[in-house]
Amino acid sequence: MTQDAASIRVLSPRLANQIAAGEVVERPASVLKELLENALDAGADQIDVEVEAGGVKLLRVRDNGSGIQEGDLPLALARHATSKIATLDDLEGVASLGFRGEALASISSVSRLELLTSTDASGKGWRVVAEGREMQPQVTPAPHPQGTSLVVRDLFFNTPxxxxxxxxxxxxxxxxxxxFRRLALSRQDVAFSLRHQGKQIHQLPAVESKEAPEQVSRRIGQLLGRDFLEQSLTIDAVASGISLKGWVGLPVYARAQADRQYFFVNGRVVRDRLVAHAIRQAYQDVLYSGRHPVFVLWLDVDPNIVDVNVHPTKHEVRFRDGRWVHDFIFSSLHKRLGAALLGAEKQAPETEAMPDPASPLSGVSQAGVGQGTAVGLASTSPVEQTPLSWQTAGSGSRQPGSAKVAESLAFYEKLAQSLPEPAAASGSQNEMPPLGYALAQLQGIYILAQNAKGLVVVDMHAAHERITYERLKQDWTRRPLAAQPLLVPETLGLDEELVEVAGQHQALLADLGIQLEPLGPQEMVLRSLPVLLQGARGPDLVFELLQELKRYGTSRSLEASINEVLASIACHGSVRAGRQLNLPEMNALLRDMEATERSDQCNHGRPTWFQLSMQDLDKMFLRGR
Structure with missing residues (x-):
C-alpha cells in the first residue's frame, strides 16, 4: 500500500451520501417510504404516487402539503438538514415520521432527483436539483400548485x-x-392514489373521521380485502394513557407467511421484537403450528416514552418501559381472542384493565386462561362443582390425573336436564343460542345442529378437547406449582447477566417450583422443577425462562410447557370419534362450547366448528336460479 493510498482524506459529498444511501435506499420501495413520510410530515391530505418499471425508471410522489420556502431550498437536498428537530429535547419526543435529514441527499446521490414545490396557491414555484461531484443545489423558478413533487428517475444509474x-x-x-399499503393504513385521514405504468392500482379517499367505522372498514377492505374484515375481530383497549385499536384475525384465518401483519406506534410503521413477542404469545394457545396471525393494530402512547431513533430505517422503536407495553398488548389481545366468540359481537369495543406490573410472570400464577372462563349453563356441570381429581405421585406431590378426565363426559346427560327443550326455544330465532340445537350425529364424529343462520357442523372431539383443556388449566392455576426435587441436581453455565436475573426473580422461581442456587459468578445449580414437568429438560427450560425474564421482564415459557402436558391429557381424556351421544348430550356439549373460552379452536389450533348459512346451502343446490 502506497503512502498516498493510506492517507486520510475527506470523502466527497456525493460519495458520503452514496455510503449513507446504503443504509436507507435498498430498492424503489425504500425510496417511496422516505418520500411518503416527508409528504405526511408536511401536512398533506392528498398524496399521489406514479410509478414506471417497478419504480426503477420513474417514481413520482406529489402532495398538497405546506411546501418548502424558497430560502430553504438550497438545504432541501443537503445531508443532515431538517426542519423537524433542532434540539436533543425535540429528538427525545419526536412525533414526525422523518427527522434524520439524510433521505433526500442519499436518494439524490444514486438517482436523478428533481424537487418542485410551492407554498401557496398562486401557481408560482421552484425547482431544485443537486448536480456534480459536490452535489451543489441548483434552484430555478418553475410553476407548481401548492405542495411538493419529488421525481426520482433511473435509480442506481451511477452505482451499477x-x-x-x-x-x-x-x-x-x-x-x-x-x-404504499402500510402508509395508507397508518394515515387513514389522508387520500392516497397509486398508478403503475399508467394504470390505476389504488384510489383511496380520505376517512373523514375515526368515529366513522364504515369508512375505516372500507379502506381496510380496499387494501387487505373484504375477507380480512369478515375473519377479524375489532379491538379497542385503553389503559393509563396508552391505547390499542384495530383488527386481529381469527386463528382460523392465519396464514402460512407473516405477510399481513401491520403494527403502528403513533402512526409509525414498526417491526419490533417486543411487540412481536407479545402478539405471538397472545395467539400461542389457539394458532395451528407454523401459521402466522393477521392483524392491523394502532398503538398510541406518549411520544416521550418511546425512542424512534434506534435504527436508520426507523422500523424499530424502544419503549421506556418495555415490559409494561408488552403486558398491555398481550393482555388486551389475550382477552379479546379468549372471549366466548360464539356468542360475542365481533365489533364490541372493550376497555382493558392493565395487568399488575409488579408480577413478572404474566400467566402461570395469574389464571392461565387469561380473564377466566366465561360463565354459562356449563357452570352447573359436575366438573365445575367438583374439581378434577388429583393422583398422588411417589414424592407426595399432586398432579392432574388423566384417568379421571374421562369422567367429564358424564356431566352432559345431567346438564341436559337443566336445558330448555329445543322445540320450545326454537320458536324465535332471537332466543336461539349461537350454536343452535342438535339435529343428529354424523359417523360418530360430527354434530349437526340448526341455528338462526343455518347449519352448524361441530367436531365433537375437538370441541370437548378444548373444553377439557381450559378446565384443566383453570384447575391447575388455582394451586401453587408443587416442586419435585431432582435426584441429581444439574449445574448450569450462565453468563453473569442471567445469574443476576435469577437472583432478582428468586421468589418468583420458587413459586414456580424451580429452585436455583448460585455456585459462582457464571454457574448455578438446579435442584427442583415443577411436578408436572417431570422428565423435561430442566436446563433448557430454565435457560429459556431466564432469557425471557431478561428481555421482556416477563415469561410464559414455563406456562407453555405445562400447557403442553395439560393439552396432551385433555386430548386423551376427551370424547373420541365413534362415541355415540344422544340429542340432550349433544345439546349440552353445544352449550358448553358457548360458555368456554377459545372454543372456536381445539388445543392444536384446528377449528372446532363451522357455519353453513342458508344462502350457502341455497347456492349449493342452485335455489333461486
Whole structure:
C-alpha cells in the first residue's frame, strides 16, 4: 500500500451520501417510504404516487402539503438538514415520521432527483436539483400548485453494483405496493392514489373521521380485502394513557407467511421484537403450528416514552418501559381472542384493565386462561362443582390425573336436564343460542345442529378437547406449582447477566417450583422443577425462562410447557370419534362450547366448528336460479 493510498482524506459529498444511501435506499420501495413520510410530515391530505418499471425508471410522489420556502431550498437536498428537530429535547419526543435529514441527499446521490414545490396557491414555484461531484443545489423558478413533487428517475444509474441486485419489475413493484399499503393504513385521514405504468392500482379517499367505522372498514377492505374484515375481530383497549385499536384475525384465518401483519406506534410503521413477542404469545394457545396471525393494530402512547431513533430505517422503536407495553398488548389481545366468540359481537369495543406490573410472570400464577372462563349453563356441570381429581405421585406431590378426565363426559346427560327443550326455544330465532340445537350425529364424529343462520357442523372431539383443556388449566392455576426435587441436581453455565436475573426473580422461581442456587459468578445449580414437568429438560427450560425474564421482564415459557402436558391429557381424556351421544348430550356439549373460552379452536389450533348459512346451502343446490 502506497503512502498516498493510506492517507486520510475527506470523502466527497456525493460519495458520503452514496455510503449513507446504503443504509436507507435498498430498492424503489425504500425510496417511496422516505418520500411518503416527508409528504405526511408536511401536512398533506392528498398524496399521489406514479410509478414506471417497478419504480426503477420513474417514481413520482406529489402532495398538497405546506411546501418548502424558497430560502430553504438550497438545504432541501443537503445531508443532515431538517426542519423537524433542532434540539436533543425535540429528538427525545419526536412525533414526525422523518427527522434524520439524510433521505433526500442519499436518494439524490444514486438517482436523478428533481424537487418542485410551492407554498401557496398562486401557481408560482421552484425547482431544485443537486448536480456534480459536490452535489451543489441548483434552484430555478418553475410553476407548481401548492405542495411538493419529488421525481426520482433511473435509480442506481451511477452505482451499477447496487442496481444488479434489484429483482424483476414485478417483484420490485410488489415491495413498493406493500410500502404504499402500510402508509395508507397508518394515515387513514389522508387520500392516497397509486398508478403503475399508467394504470390505476389504488384510489383511496380520505376517512373523514375515526368515529366513522364504515369508512375505516372500507379502506381496510380496499387494501387487505373484504375477507380480512369478515375473519377479524375489532379491538379497542385503553389503559393509563396508552391505547390499542384495530383488527386481529381469527386463528382460523392465519396464514402460512407473516405477510399481513401491520403494527403502528403513533402512526409509525414498526417491526419490533417486543411487540412481536407479545402478539405471538397472545395467539400461542389457539394458532395451528407454523401459521402466522393477521392483524392491523394502532398503538398510541406518549411520544416521550418511546425512542424512534434506534435504527436508520426507523422500523424499530424502544419503549421506556418495555415490559409494561408488552403486558398491555398481550393482555388486551389475550382477552379479546379468549372471549366466548360464539356468542360475542365481533365489533364490541372493550376497555382493558392493565395487568399488575409488579408480577413478572404474566400467566402461570395469574389464571392461565387469561380473564377466566366465561360463565354459562356449563357452570352447573359436575366438573365445575367438583374439581378434577388429583393422583398422588411417589414424592407426595399432586398432579392432574388423566384417568379421571374421562369422567367429564358424564356431566352432559345431567346438564341436559337443566336445558330448555329445543322445540320450545326454537320458536324465535332471537332466543336461539349461537350454536343452535342438535339435529343428529354424523359417523360418530360430527354434530349437526340448526341455528338462526343455518347449519352448524361441530367436531365433537375437538370441541370437548378444548373444553377439557381450559378446565384443566383453570384447575391447575388455582394451586401453587408443587416442586419435585431432582435426584441429581444439574449445574448450569450462565453468563453473569442471567445469574443476576435469577437472583432478582428468586421468589418468583420458587413459586414456580424451580429452585436455583448460585455456585459462582457464571454457574448455578438446579435442584427442583415443577411436578408436572417431570422428565423435561430442566436446563433448557430454565435457560429459556431466564432469557425471557431478561428481555421482556416477563415469561410464559414455563406456562407453555405445562400447557403442553395439560393439552396432551385433555386430548386423551376427551370424547373420541365413534362415541355415540344422544340429542340432550349433544345439546349440552353445544352449550358448553358457548360458555368456554377459545372454543372456536381445539388445543392444536384446528377449528372446532363451522357455519353453513342458508344462502350457502341455497347456492349449493342452485335455489333461486
Amino acid at each position: 453494483a447496487r442496481r444488479k441486485f434489484l429483482r424483476t419489475e414485478r417483484t420490485e413493484f410488489s415491495h413498493l405496493e406493500e410500502v
